[in-house]
Amino acid sequence: MTPRVLVIQLARLGDLVQTIPAITAMKMSHPDWQIDLLCPRQLSALGRLVPGISEVVPWDGAAWHRRAANAEEEVRAEHLAEAGAGIRAISEDLYDRACILNQHPRAFLAGALLARESVGAVSGKPLNHKLSPWAEYIRRVAISKRSHHVHLADAFCGMCGLSPPNDIRPIHLPPTVFPTDLEPIGQSDGDWIGLLVGAGDQERLVPIGVWERLIVECLSIRPASRVVLIGDQHEQERAHRIQGALSPLLLGRVWDTTGRFSLVQLANLLARCRVVVGTDTGPLHLAAAVGTRVIGWYFARARVHETGPYGPNHWVWQAETKEMDRMAAIKPTQWPIAETIALLGDAAAASVEDWSLWRSYRDDLGAYYVESDHEPIEPCERAQIWRQLQPLSVA
Amino acid sequence: MEYLQHNLERLHPRWPALAMAIRESAGNVLTVTPSREGAPSAMYQGQWVHSAYDPRTEARSWAEQQVGEWKRGELGVILGVGLLYHIEALAQVIPHDSRLVVVVPNLCVLKDALGVRPLGPWLDTLTWVTGTAQEMAEQLASHATPLRFFTYGAAARVHAEEHQRLEASLRRIVAAQAGGRLHVAVVGPIYGGSLPIARYAVRALGELGHRVTYVDHSVHHASYQAFENYRDERSRLTVQSRFADVLSLSTMATIAEDPPDLVLAIAQAPLSLAVLQHLQKKKFLTAMWFVENFRHLTYWQQLAAGYEYWFVIQQAECMDALKRAGATQVHYLPMAADPVVHHPITLTGDEQQAYGADVSFVGAGYANRRRLLPQWLTKEWSFKLWGNEWDGATDLSGVLQRNGARIDTDTCMKVFNATTINLNLHSVSGMGLDAHPDFVNPRTFELAACGAFQLVDERSLLSELFTPEEMVCFRSPDEVPSLIRTWLKDSGGRRAYAEAAQRRVLREHTYRHRMQDLLAAVGLHQPDRIGSILRGERSATELQRRTDSATELSPLLSRFPPGQRVELKDLAADIRARAPGRELNREELLVLMLDSYRGETRDLL
Incomplete structure (x- = not known):
């Protein structure tokens, strides 16, 4: 019988995209396995694009909230029955194995409810679990704010007992229809530069005036370039304010797409850009996954070593703090505008005070980031971590 | 007249006494006026009871808003009679097996309503409660189901005072049953x-x-x-x-x-x-x-x-x-009052000497007290003044105890018990008695709970709380000296008043009563949550009773003592406590999953 495996990834967009190497590696190691993906309902359309997945089963968090609210009012047999039906709707039969990639009790419980055994972030029973060595490693790095030598996406591979895949290809996108007025994006020559106007977190929002300066300078220095404003419906107002600050002459070269694309369309849009700049790590990961170069601005609590886009040749500007307390959110006072524009032209970027610049590489042990004026690090250090955490994975 | 006859005939088979009483009532409380749309509308004391434009549409929109609140098994109670448009609208949108009760404090209004238009079969589905507030409250409470109140504001205004009394009566009944x-x-x-x-x-x-x-x-x-x-x-x-x-x-x-x-x-x-x-x-x-x-x-x-x-x-x-x-x-x-703190105490001779006096006042030196108390000092009786914030009150310095230090509750109780006549003067920032003498201060209840005799300044809300046989009041500062004179001489009368007031406090005015009342009020407005808990519907016994023993919930509930309240979080806590060293079954995992989402709704900080 074909073994049925359920990969459980209940976190956000960025984590789902970073699950792709693990699923790729799993499919390469076990071509006969049926691998299903359990992910949040709102991401399920994107989950279906992940290569190697047989079926995407959506996790309806809103429905669970409703059920919990009802049961909280008065616990009744029908509440349990309804919750049971919700689980059965995912799968009538138990999976042979659940690969749990989140360190959240809900993911552990979902694994226990849906599969005969669970591996990944935890081992043991749902209430008596033990974090796996890889999950411990990720937690330690997140708490200590030390450098990740092993990328999160590769650690996901480790959690599944696999080494990173040799080859990571951009995810294959189905043809998508764009709104007519936005169809020309990326279809003509010239630099199409995607700009993520918003951020998942309020403290990671770049001031409107900074984006305005970046656009003005970029369009004047790079005459053949065009800027595509990208974001969801909540970011439309920011996009309007950015455009409101631009001269009418420049507006013809700025394309506002905010709030007009589904997730799959967004993936297509990102693929049509030559470079994507921004702070919102979810879409940055997605851009990297569709094969577009990324220049990330990481500040507040974002750290390149925790959430740097996966794959080679991406750039991340990391805001640094001189304060002793590295747990505090970093609020930059100046921004790497001209230096980012230099990177768009593949020129060397000058250094910027209070920012460091990191470049991504990839080898047999996965992806990693190195500061721009340093040589790529030898694989031996990362190999040592792999040996410690997963002795059989490294020759 | 024709409509009234028709509607009373419809009402009569199920409600013969009510139909008779309506026929005999005077009516003519509402002023019936045609609306713009043509249907009759009505006014009460110059204000519209239904829409002046289109009472039917307005009533429908009200009913649609209300029905969302309704939970299965609740008894809908309508406050506000008017011309019954809103009741008709609600009767038409409620679930088939639901029941509606209409509160009718004044039959004259209902007579007006029955006389202006023919009413359909929906009238047969209604239950009517009439009589005094207490009688109506008892009728409502006798239904033994959660009550959900629907107030049609414009029509309810006609009976605002009766509704308040009804709610107070109902609160008392619910509190007693909780x-x-x-x-x-x-x-x-x-x-x-x-x-x-x-x-x-x-x-x-x-x-x-x-x-x-x-x-x-x-x-x-x-x-x-x-x-x-x-x-x-x-x-x-x-x-x-x-x-x-x-x-x-x-x-x-x-x-x-x-x-x-x-x-x-x-x-x-x-x-x-x-x-x-x-x-x-x-x-x-x-x-x-x-x-x-x-x-x-x-x-x-x-x-x-x-x-x-x-x-x-x-x-x-x-x-x-x-x-x-x-x-x-x-x-x-x-x-x-709190009888644990405020109660009679037996004083030693020394304590009686230290804390006792013919007349005492305990309290802070507000302006009105500074002005009035000196008027009540005389050689005819001994006077002690206790409390703080009396700086500069030179005409009271001779009676001020402990140099005006703040006194604690124990001392307070000793003074109350040792004093022949306790003065209770509500504080105000003005110079005389309170110009708006409405609320009754805690001191009134505390003195009464101690079995101490008091003279208190008249309050408009006092008569609801104490009878004239329980409390002696003064209406002007000039009355006080003669009242002191009278009551100093009448120890039997003082005792009778003090004991009557104490009995009243213990019967009706303790913090237990207040908390019961408060929770009952919240419970009445939250029949599905607080009301349900107060009615004991969340206890293991009650949940078990309503759960089919064949369901998976039953064994989980059976782990709790019968009277214990059980909620989702309690089930989850019990499962967690028993988790080590054993395999959790599917139902237990489902409870934990539900609980993980419950926790998130209360993620406060």
Whole structure:
């Protein structure tokens, strides 16, 4: 019988995209396995694009909230029955194995409810679990704010007992229809530069005036370039304010797409850009996954070593703090505008005070980031971590 | 006339006595006037009871808004009769198996309604309650199902006072029946007169069998007081206000750790509007017992919309003001006594000597007291004045005890018990008696609970709480000396009054009664949550009774003692406690999954 495996990834967009190497590696190691993906309902359309997945089963968090609210009012047999039906709707039969990639009790419980055994972030029973060595490693790095030598996406591979895949290809996108007025994006020559106007977190929002300066300078220095404003419906107002600050002459070269694309369309849009700049790590990961170069601005609590886009040749500007307390959110006072524009032209970027610049590489042990004026690090250090955490994975 | 006859005939088979009584009533309370659309509308004292344009459409839209609130098994109770358009509309949108009761405080209004238009078969589905407030409350309570009130404001206005009385009666009945166990977080003030009230409320709730978390901010008093030392008033106010904000946040942290069913703040509790709004957003139920004179302390204006329930010690004017400021539910809840603290004590000879006098007054030196008390000093009787804030009151220095030091509750009780006549003069900032003598202060109840005789200044709300055989009042300062003279001579009369007042307090005016009343009021408005808990419907026994023994829930419930309240979180906690070393079954995992989402709804900070 074909073994049925359920990969459980209940976190956000960025984590789902970073699950792709693990699923790729799993499919390469076990071509006969049926691998299903359990992910949040709102991401399920994107989950279906992940290569190697047989079926995407959506996790309806809103429905669970409703059920919990009802049961909280008065616990009744029908509440349990309804919750049971919700689980059965995912799968009538138990999976042979659940690969749990989140360190959240809900993911552990979902694994226990849906599969005969669970591996990944935890081992043991749902209430008596033990974090796996890889999950411990990720937690330690997140708490200590030390450098990740092993990328999160590769650690996901480790959690599944696999080494990173040799080859990571951009995810294959189905043809998508764009709104007519936005169809020309990326279809003509010239630099199409995607700009993520918003951020998942309020403290990671770049001031409107900074984006305005970046656009003005970029369009004047790079005459053949065009800027595509990208974001969801909540970011439309920011996009309007950015455009409101631009001269009418420049507006013809700025394309506002905010709030007009589904997730799959967004993936297509990102693929049509030559470079994507921004702070919102979810879409940055997605851009990297569709094969577009990324220049990330990481500040507040974002750290390149925790959430740097996966794959080679991406750039991340990391805001640094001189304060002793590295747990505090970093609020930059100046921004790497001209230096980012230099990177768009593949020129060397000058250094910027209070920012460091990191470049991504990839080898047999996965992806990693190195500061721009340093040589790529030898694989031996990362190999040592792999040996410690997963002795059989490294020759 | 033709319509009335037709409608009474429709009513008669099920409600013969009611049909008869309506026929005999006078009617003519409402002024019936055609609406723009043509259907009859009505006015009462110059105001529309239904829409002047289209009463049917307006009633339909009201009914559609109401029906969403309705939970299965609840009995809908309509307040407001009018021309019955709204009742017709509601009867047509409610689920098939639901029942509606119409409260009819005045049959004349119903007669007007039955006389203006022919009514259809929906009339047969209604239940009517009539009579006095107490009779109607008993009829409603006899249904033994949760009540869901639907108030049609414009028509209910006609019977506002009767509805208030009905609710008070119903609260008493519900309070007496209540058996369930709530978890109440009582948020106390940092200091001041409402601090002991918070403690009495905590004790009363505990005695009633509820679980109480007391958020005691008096532990921060010393720090708060330390800020008094700033010379610059602006600095002091800023720091004290920020400090109160921190305490407000700390209240939220305490609540987050063990979410209660009800957050009950006592006046002066440091809870900011922002925190209250956040609590509301997170579905916490909040109530404030504002044991203050709303005319003197006006911070209620900023907080009115922050609490879902306000309980106040004053009536109409105060309640209207709060509603205008944004409060939705305002209820009258007078002060009380705590018999654990306020009770008769036997004094030693020395104590009688130290604390006793013919006449005593205990309290702070407000302006009206400074002006009036000297008028009542005479060589005819001994007089002792106890309390603080009497600096500069030279004409009282001869009777002021302990140099005007603040006295504690124990001393207070000894003075009450040792004194022949206790004066009870409500404080005001003016010079004479209170110009708005409405609420009754806690001292009235405390003295009565001690079995002590008192002379109290007349209050408009006193007669609802004590009869003239229980309390002696004075209406002007001039009456006081003669009253003292009279009652000093009549020890038997004093005893009779004091004992009658004490019996009344113990029967009706303790903090237990108040807390029962408060919870019943909240329960009436929250029949599916607080009401359900108070009715004991969350106990293991009751849940088990309603659960088919074949279902997976049954074995989980059977682990709890019969009377214990059981909720989702309790089931989850029990499963977690038993988890080590064993395999959890599917039902247990489902409970834990549901509980993981429940926790998120209360993710406060």
